[in-house]
Amino acid sequence: MDAQKLIGSQGDAESFEKVFSTYGYEFYEGDTVWRLSRDNSINLESVLSNLDDGYKYGFIKTLSFICQTRSAGYGSSINSSFALFLKLTNAKTINSNTLINFRSGLKKVNVHRLGTMRTFLKLWHDLGYEGIDESLIDMLYSWRIPGSIKGDVVKRLDPYDGPLTDIELSAFSEGLALVYERSDIDLFSYSMIKVLLATGRRPKQIAELKLMDIQNEGNKFFLNIPRAKQRAAGFRTTFKRFAITPELNHIVLLHKEDVIIKVEKTLGFRLPDGLKLKLPLFPKFSVIEESSSTLQQVADLLDTDRVHLKTADIDLIFKSVSKVVNVFSERTSEQLKVMPYRLRYTIGTRAAREGFGKLIIAELLDHEDTQNAHVYVENIPEYARRINEKIGHLMAPYAKAFAGVLVDSEDEAIRGKDKLSRIRLNQDANIGTCGSYDYCGANVPVPCYACAHFQPWLDAPHQEVLDRLVEERERIVELTEDLAVASANDRIIIAVAEVIQRCEKRKQELARD
Numbered sequence: 001m002d003a004q005k006l007i008g009s010q011g012d013a014e015s016f017e018k019v020f021s022t023y024g025y026e027f028y029e030g031d032t033v034w035r036l037s038r039d040n041s042i043n044l045e046s047v048l049s050n051l052d053d054g055y056k057y058g059f060i061k062t063l064s065f066i067c068q069t070r071s072a073g074y075g076s077s078i079n080s081s082f083a084l085f086l087k088l089t090n091a092k093t094i095n096s097n098t099l100i101n102f103r104s105g106l107k108k109v110n111v112h113r114l115g116t117m118r119t120f121l122k123l124w125h126d127l128g129y130e131g132i133d134e135s136l137i138d139m140l141y142s143w144r145i146p147g148s149i150k151g152d153v154v155k156r157l158d159p160y161d162g163p164l165t166d167i168e169l170s171a172f173s174e175g176l177a178l179v180y181e182r183s184d185i186d187l188f189s190y191s192m193i194k195v196l197l198a199t200g201r202r203p204k205q206i207a208e209l210k211l212m213d214i215q216n217e218g219n220k221f222f223l224n225i226p227r228a229k230q231r232a233a234g235f236r237t238t239f240k241r242f243a244i245t246p247e248l249n250h251i252v253l254l255h256k257e258d259v260i261i262k263v264e265k266t267l268g269f270r271l272p273d274g275l276k277l278k279l280p281l282f283p284k285f286s287v288i289e290e291s292s293s294t295l296q297q298v299a300d301l302l303d304t305d306r307v308h309l310k311t312a313d314i315d316l317i318f319k320s321v322s323k324v325v326n327v328f329s330e331r332t333s334e335q336l337k338v339m340p341y342r343l344r345y346t347i348g349t350r351a352a353r354e355g356f357g358k359l360i361i362a363e364l365l366d367h368e369d370t371q372n373a374h375v376y377v378e379n380i381p382e383y384a385r386r387i388n389e390k391i392g393h394l395m396a397p398y399a400k401a402f403a404g405v406l407v408d409s410e411d412e413a414i415r416g417k418d419k420l421s422r423i424r425l426n427q428d429a430n431i432g433t434c435g436s437y438d439y440c441g442a443n444v445p446v447p448c449y450a451c452a453h454f455q456p457w458l459d460a461p462h463q464e465v466l467d468r469l470v471e472e473r474e475r476i477v478e479l480t481e482d483l484a485v486a487s488a489n490d491r492i493i494i495a496v497a498e499v500i501q502r503c504e505k506r507k508q509e510l511a512r513d
Contacts, residue, residue: 036072058129151375200347330399401495404454
């Protein structure tokens with residue numbers, strides 16, 4: 001169905017035009033579905049089929065103006081807010097009574113939509129389209145309308161949707177490295193999640209990266225990341241550089257070469273160096289395959305956002321990888337759900353805990369201003385609480401930090417006959433066997449307890465390891481009064497406690513046999 005039919009015989013419908021969104025997508029104002037970007041389409045039918053004819057043209061033209069000058073997401077938000085207004089009020093017209101009914105019918109979580117409507121109706125009036133009286137605008141601007149609730153899950157430290165604890169973040173990072181090492185996830189997914197872990201950027205921003213955005217200056221490495229949520233923000237119009245580690249740069253460069261190889265294989269021909277740099281860092285390979293058969297078609301395609309992943313694709317990759325990593329939260333005893341927004345919350349939270357103010361946090365998270373950064377500094381979470389031996393034992397069954405395999409003796413271990421595989425506590429005592437044949441530069445034995453290759457022995461002095469770790473933690477707290485530093489080994493403490501529990505259970509089983 002098209003908008004012109006919904007409007008009926010209104011003569012102004014003849015002035016509908018073909019226009020472009022800020023992302024360069026052409027849409028016709030007389031259609032009911034407008035495609036604005038790879039992520040955003042809006043359907044006007046639910047509004048136009050319920051609105052009186054006298055308002056339809058003004059609604060379409062005003063919304064079109066917004067979609068041509070503001071972000072696609074904002075245009076979508078306007079349309080959904082207007083649809084909610086008509087649904088809640090069962091209204092056909094826009095007047096003081098229907099807006100008052102809308103205000104009273106909104107739940108607290110949606111009150112900000114009234115502010116969205118106010119802005120839209122003000123623009124409608126200012127553009128001179130019929131339907132909105134100045135008295136209506138005066139009434140709307142006499143109301144005090146609260147904004148959207150900012151950072152509620154951060155303030156509540158929500159264990160399912162809020163920032164990750166240090167223990168959860170460590171568990172996920174280590175688990176991610178392990179499943180990549182085992183080839184349970186590919187380089188595409190691994191490099192994407194590593195970039196999001198490091199930068200805390202929105203999925204939309206990561207999706208819009210191109211190979212040209214991998215940059216270096218001498219021994220310094222950067223990603224030139226497209227900005228988001230800017231007024232009139234189009235596709236890759238503004239950028240902000242983000243410094244990355246040499247290790248992450250190495251991963252990204254490996255992925256870059258992999259992307260070039262896969263794209264050229266999909267196309268069946270080589271690309272010039274200039275076009276290679278225009279390739280997305282995370283391409284939608286199916287679009288390349290379907291839309292490109294000549295070099296010119298490729299060149300045209302790479303100037304658009306269509307070949308880049310949708311943000312929904314990134315969310316799906318995260319969900320899939322979280323299941324494969326399969327680590328557990330010490331707070332919920334359930335499989336840890338890790339999504340991009342939680343990583344973003346975590347970076348802001350950790351920055352606040354380190355004493356950084358709103359300005360620095362806003363810069364770190366690429367906010368336009370500090371209005372959203374305040375949630376991190378107003379309620380600085382204390383994840384680094386004191387952990388003693390008792391608490392370690394209580395948390396062990398929930399965190400499941402130990403990833404290795406308990407063995408009854410050295411003889412039962414992989415590489416058990418290789419004395420070089422022994423993991424020593426000191427010159428007089430060993431605690432287990434390393435089952436890996438690869439080189440490891442870890443400062444044994446402490447990191448071993450969270451390693452999948454570790455095979456602790458049943459009768460080894462694990463309690464002594466736990467006692468030392470707890471004592472060292474308390475010593476650091478006393479010396480520095482910095483719980484963030486002292487908590488560095490908290491996940492290891494929990495892993496050692498879990499090994500001790502497993503040893504006790506195994507000894508009970510052997511005693512019954």
